[in-house]
Amino acid sequence: MLKKLLVCIPLVLMGCIRVPEGVTVIEKFELERYLGTWYEIARIENSFEKDFTSVTATYTLDQDGTVAVLNRGYDAEEGVWKESRGKAKFVDDPAKGALKVSFFGPFYSSYNIIGLDREGYEWAIVCGYKKSLFWILARKPVMEPGLLEELLEKADSMGFETEGLVFNTPPDNEDA
Numbered sequence: 630m631l632k633k634l635l636v637c638i639p640l641v642l643m644g645c646i647r648v649p650e651g652v653t654v655i656e657k658f659e660l661e662r663y664l665g666t667w668y669e670i671a672r673i674e675n676s677f678e679k680d681f682t683s684v685t686a687t688y689t690l691d692q693d694g695t696v697a698v699l700n701r702g703y704d705a706e707e708g709v710w711k712e713s714r715g716k717a718k719f720v721d722d723p724a725k726g727a728l729k730v731s732f733f734g735p736f737y738s739s740y741n742i743i744g745l746d747r748e749g750y751e752w753a754i755v756c757g758y759k760k761s762l763f764w765i766l767a768r769k770p771v772m773e774p775g776l777l778e779e780l781l782e783k784a785d786s787m788g789f790e791t792e793g794l795v796f797n798t799p800p801d802n803e804d805a
Contacts, residue, residue, distance in 0.1 A: 646737055648739065648741050648743075649756060649788075651788050652760075654742060655726040655742050655743065656726075657724055658723070659750075663750060665688065666685055667768065668685055668767050668768070668769060669764055669766055669797045670765040673793065674795050675761070680707075681703060682705055682797060684797055696716060698714065698715040698717050699714055701713075715730055715731050715732035717730040726742030726743070728742075743755065751769075756789070760788060760790070761790075763789050
């Protein structure tokens with residue numbers, strides 16, 4: 630029984646490190662340009678961000694070469710700011726937008742960059758290991774409507790359910 634469990638655990642964990650069918654990660658990715666704070670513009674609702682607004686993600690390079698992740702958002706239901714710290718590292722080739730992120734010890738999940746503003750690194754489309762984990766991020770808290778519509782069409786063409794997206798509100802006070 631223990632032997633079966635030891636075989637199954639890595640298989641289950643590896644199932645969370647993949648790219649969904651019909652989606653490809655970006656090539657020629659430059660981590661240094663991606664570091665910094667990103668504002669969540671839209672997402673498919675998920676259990677770990679339920680009722681959150683004003684969500685940001687900040688990425689910084691750690692001395693060991695991993696990426697420190699700080700996710701922060703306002704829990705409207707509880708009326709408090711919450712944050713979660715984690716770390717990310719490349720799945721394989723650092724020139725590809727395929728990373729894995731962990732907020733819980735040795736357990737990792739996919740962080741796939743599937744769309745990116747190549748010129749200024751001003752917006753990104755990100756998904757997890759399944760299509761129900763999806764985000765549109767930007768360097769500013771508000772995105773120009775025409776660009777947002779273009780990114781939504783792109784996401785829709787990749788098979789993401791864009792009709793039920795949660796659109797984030799910008800933070801009232803970033804120091805809160």
